[in-house]
Structure formats: structure tokens, C-alpha cells
Amino acid sequence: MEVFVQQLINGITLGSIYGLIAIGYTMVFGIIGMVNFAHGDVFMVSAFIALIAFLVLTSFLGVGSILLALLIVLVVGMVFTSLVNWTIERFAYRPLRGSFRLAPLISAIGMSIFLMNFVQVAQGPRNKSTPPMIDGEFVLMGGEAYPVTLSYKQILIWVVTAALLAAFWYVVAKTSLGRAQRACEQDQKMAALLGIDVDRTISVTFIIGAALASVAGTMYLIHYGVVSFADGFLPGVKAFTAAVLGGIGSLPGAVIGGLLIGLIETFWSAYFSTDYKDVAAFSILAITLIFLPQGILGRPDVEKV
């Protein structure tokens, strides 16, 4: 029981990071039907930006309060990561819009390789570890033998994720921007005829995706305290798996998928073996797709002649 609750807590923490990245995949896929392979690397870049911002704040500017520093890091990270993703969309994907399906995919793969190696060259190939930013934990239950703990950083991750998802949901569901986005998702030509600036809407989609990925990157840094240039690929693929599992194109689906993947991974590690945790995630992806190709919340894909 103690193990179960502890893994539940860990799984939800990991799952919220995956969920935040997955939203970026699912939104881009929904609006331009493209698998943005570089998104995992944008996440990695955002973790680096957060790391650098944190170091600038604490060592150069001497911000004493760690919470204030993290808040500023979050905002700064979102701004710079959005700028990066906006630029990527503008230069690597927009010229290929309306071209055939594989062209943007290859361009995204190229961008992913580029980002990874750019960070490697600019910041060095070694792991970058930070001192723990937030210490302390609650003991929820269990005795001396196996205390179930909920650390402050896990609470922080949950709270920030929940708050941002709420804000994001509000933007998509209630504002005119969100309406424009959903309209473009359904029919770009018609949306353009009705006066929606499709290019701008797509840019905004990339910016929102990047901002959420940047939150995930900051949380990743807080949670693990270490980041390297190669850290984008695996979380990226898993978040993508999460997006597919939840039904690609569906926003709540991405979050549910992310949580599921996080839970599956932690429970598998706890009860079976750590070695095969990624195999478990991928196998579940394959099995879901084979038996439920549209994912949990996705719309079935009807093909017309």
C-alpha cells in the first residue's frame, strides 16, 4: 500500500511533465497535421534556458528568495523558449506549409538534430547539475520502514502544472484566440475566408506549445536537478506517445495520456524492472494504437473517397 501511494505520487509528477510537453505535440498536430519532432528538443533547450536564467538570477543579480527566482525563471524561460519556437516555425516549417506531408517531418527531424548539436556545441557535452533548489518534504503515511513522502518540489510541480493547464484551457476555450485556433484546426480555408489570420494563429499555437514545454523544462530541472543536451529525445518521444495515447489532436487527451504514461512508467519500475520501463511505455502505445487507433479521446478518422 505504501509503495503504491508513493509510486502514485511519483507517477503523477512525472506524468504532469509529459502532459505539458504532449500538449505542444497535439496542438501542432491538430492545427497543421504535422508531427513536430523538434518539440522534445525545444523542451531540452527550455531546460537549459531555465538553468541559465536561474544561475543569472542567483549568482549575478543576487536574488535571495528561491521562490521569487523560480517565478522569474518560469516567465523568462517561457518568453525565450517561445521566441525559439516561433523562429523555428517561421524558418523551418512555414515555407513547407501546403507541401507534401513528409517534407515538414524531415525538416522537423533536421531541426531536432540541429538543436541538439547546437546546445552541445554551445554549452558543452557534459551533464549540467544544479544544487537542489527546493528541499523538504511531508511524510504522509507509513512508519519508519517505508515512509510515504510528498516533497515540496512535487507539490510545486503539481500546483504550477494545474495552474498553467487552467490558464491554457481558458485561453483555448474562452478567448477569441482559442476560437480562432479551433476554427483553423477544423478548416483552414474557411477560417481564412472568415477573416482569421491563419499564419498568425499557427504562430501563436507554436508559441503556446513552447511556453508549456518551457514550464515542463523548468519542472524537469527542479525535479531531476540535471540536464544534458541529449535529454530532449526520450521525454519528447514519450510525450508524443502520450499525445497519441490520449488521442492526437485532443487537448485533455494529451494531459490524460501524459499522466498515464508517467504512471505506467513509475509503476513498472517499482513492481517489475527499471530496465524495461521504456519498453513498457512503447508496448502500451503499440497495443493501444492497434486496438484503439484513435486513442482514448480522439475522433475516429473517417476516410472518404
Added chain:
Amino acid sequence: MSAEAPAAASRVDFARAFKDAAVAALLAFGLFLPLIGFETVQNIRNELVLETRWPLLFNFVALVTAAHLFGSLVVTPWRERRALARRRAEATPSQAPSWLGRLGRRLCYAIGLGVCFIGVVNFGSDLTEIIDFIGAPSAGAGFTVLAALLLTGFLIGVGYVFMRFGSGGAAAAGHLIGPAGVGFLVVFPVVALLGAGWGGAVKWIDNFGIQILIYVMLGLGLNIVVGLAGLLDLGYVAFYAVGAYSYALLAKTFGFSFWILLPLAGILAALWGVMLGFPVLRLRGDYLAIVTLAFGEIIRLVLINWVPVTNGYAGIGGIPRPTFFGIPFNASDQGFAAMLGLEFSPVYRIIFLYYVILGLVLLTAYVTMRLRRLPIGRAWEALREDEIACRSLGINTTNTKLTAFALGATFGGLAGSFFATRQGFISPESFSFMESALILSIVVLGGMGSQVGVGIAAIAMIGGTEFLRELDFLKAIFGSAFDPTQYRMLIFGSALVLIMIWKPRGLIATREPSAVFKEKKIISGSLVKEGRG
């Protein structure tokens, strides 16, 4: 009217150009500030600290601004003038060469010039020997001089023919580039030996020849699945891994020879192709891509974690080298060199390996070419064009897809077992997702479905990145700390993006239909669908 147009086109709006450049500078500043402006380094107490790199950041921003200014002040007006000139040329009917013709002509000129240049450089480097020979004629020196002269002549001849032939015809280029390429591949080791000598040839044949040909083979195999059948496979490297590990494990455990295991590895890979293909037949489009990606990753993760069999990350070493039909390539008395009465040299094995992989590549290309004309090949292409129409015409789509998967996997498996025997060591690191992405990009860059395209793309991407290792002279410009190999993948990634923007349809933009009604026509690649399966 026509007199005013060029003036309007060439007028440059300076104010606007500078304003845009300022915006670009600001953008570049924002982009590069965190990652270029600061560097995270470990200090002596192993803590992470920041160091600033303001001069480097300034250089980056200045570079972007200058490039932007150059673009809007020079390149854009030039392009506008050119577009105008082209419109005018189109208005007056003339024998304007086709798109392929222009590309072919430029390519041929470039290659021809390059080959001539190499010939001349080679002649220059042999000049001292020639002078020696004139001073004191001897048989040995005479042979060297003769070889040098022959090589120079050959290279210049080839270069000249290339240039002539390039400026000659447009349509001919498409037909002749294949045979000409094969001819060059057959004589390549000889050219390398003559050009670089016994010591230098190993690098050229091994790093360039064999390396590129392995990727050509993988590209041709994946081309069947993606280019012909239109099934997007992101986990192709799995079959490559299956081939490599089958060879390594069977050869080390049972001591079977390369020639027995080569077909066996192909068959095993085909089995895996069917096994992985079967459950995903119902999936379409991107879902198929994702599941194949998942399978590719699963196989790699199993290879990493199944330590008793695969030895995990450490990989398998000491894989038996191929023999020349039982004669090993070593320095012993029973070795290849000793049997033929030659002096021992590692070059023989490399050359042998080169011809093995060349044979495999040609086999793959030939089989694919013939299969395209058979009903099964036509079914693949029909499937790519329209699956529903296919089904309503009574084509068994299950079998069609499975054969495509199996055949593609077979060639991947053959390439894998060749890779294992060539390296002598394999580890899961060689079979990461990036390899799949690399092979897929070779197929797409070449123009899906085009075999010549796969060859050209493999040369450009693999040969190009290998070539960066050779750029030692850059150290003279950027200082001795500059290491060009560090930037290999960086350049590779940007090249992928740029080539896709430049030619989304791939480098070879024309296709030859496999089934024709009255006469054979070459059609544009944009008429060919990409499949959703």
C-alpha cells in the same frame, strides 16, 4: 511598360531594409542571449557557474544582421531581376531546357570541373617524380609516371565528358546518370588506389565508399516501403539491427560463415518485418509511423537490456571477418595475400568488402527495379496512390503491405549483417532512432521512389558529413582549437532543413512510371502521391 519594369524591380528600399535588419538583429539577440551569451561551466569545486561570452554573442548578432542586409539589398533584387528575365524569356518561344536539364547541366559542369581539377592537382603532385624520371630514367619510376599520366588523363577525360554530356541533352541525363554512376562505382577502388596510394586508399574506400554504399542499400530497402508502397516507417533501423545481431550471434556461437549467414540474416529480418508488420496493417498514416517508431525503440531497448544474450551497452566484439570464399584476409601463410603471392596489406580486405556491398546494392536495386514491373510492384504503387481504389479492384492489401514490409526488412537485414562483419563490433548505439531518421531523410531527399535519388542523397548526406572530417585546413583559419568534426551533425541538421525548403520533393524531381500505355514519359514527382498507409 517593359522598360519600366526592371527599374521598378531593381529599386531597393534602403529604409525598409535597415529596419528589417534591425528587427532581425533584435530577434537574433533574443535567440542567442541565453545559450551563446552565457556558458555553464564547472568550477574547481565542481559547482556550476556561468561565464559570459559577450564578444561571441555580438559576433552572432552582427552576422545575422549582415546576412539579413545582404539578403534584402543584394539577393532579393537579383532574384527579382532573374524572375523578370525568365518571364520575358518565356514570352518569346524558344528551346528553353527543362528543369531537369538545367539541374543536370549544372551538376555535370560542377562534377566535371571538380574531376578535372583533381586530375590537375594529382598531376601537379606527381611533378617531382616526372622531373626525376626525365633526369634519370628507370623502370620503376617510369611505371609511376605512366600511372600518374594515365590517371590525370583519365580524370580530365571523365571531367570533359561530363561537361560535354552535361551541356548536351536534358532527357539523356536522367537515363545515363544511373549507368554512369554504376560504372564509376565499379572502378572507384582502382581510382582511389591510383589517386591516394596504398596507404591513403583505405580511408577513401572504407570511410567514403563502403560507408556510403551501406546507406544506399538501407535507403533502397526503405524506399520499397516508403517510396513505392507509401507506408511511412520510422523504425526501419530495427531490421538493420536484427540483421547485424543475427550475424554476430550466429557466427560467434555456431561459427557459420558469412556467406551462409547473409541470406539467413535476410530471412530472419524478413520474418521480423512480417511479425511487426502484421499487427500494424490496420493503422494508417501517422499512426503507422508512430507504431513503427515504437517497435524500433523496443528492439533497441531489448538489445540494451537483454545482457546475457546481447551483452547490453558493451556490445558484441570479435565478430568473424569475412573470408574470400574460405581464404582469410590475414598475414598468415594461408591468408589471401600469401596464397596469391602478394605482399600482405589490409587494403585487400577493404576492397573485397567494397565489392561485396556494391554487389548487394546492385542486387537490391535490380530486384526492386524488376519487382516494380511485376504485379506485386504495381500493386505497391497502386496502394500508395489510392488504397480504397486498390481494394475495390480486388488487390489483397494485406499481402501487398506485408510483402513490402518483408522485402524492405530483408534488405535492411542484409545490410545489417554486412555492417556487423565490416565493423567486427556492434552495440545498440549504432541502431538508435537517429539512424532511422537518417535513412528516411536519404529516401525523402533523393525524391521518394527514385533509386538514383537515393544514391545522390546518400553521397550528399553521408559523404558530405564524412568530408567534414577532412577539413583540417580550417584550423589554420580559426585557430588550432577549432575542431570541424564537432560541427558535423550541426551542419547535417541544418542541411536537412535547407534542402527540404529548397526542394520539398527531393533532389530528383521526376519519376518514371512502371506501367505505360503507349509511350514512356517522365512525369513530375509532384504528380506522385505519397500514400497514407
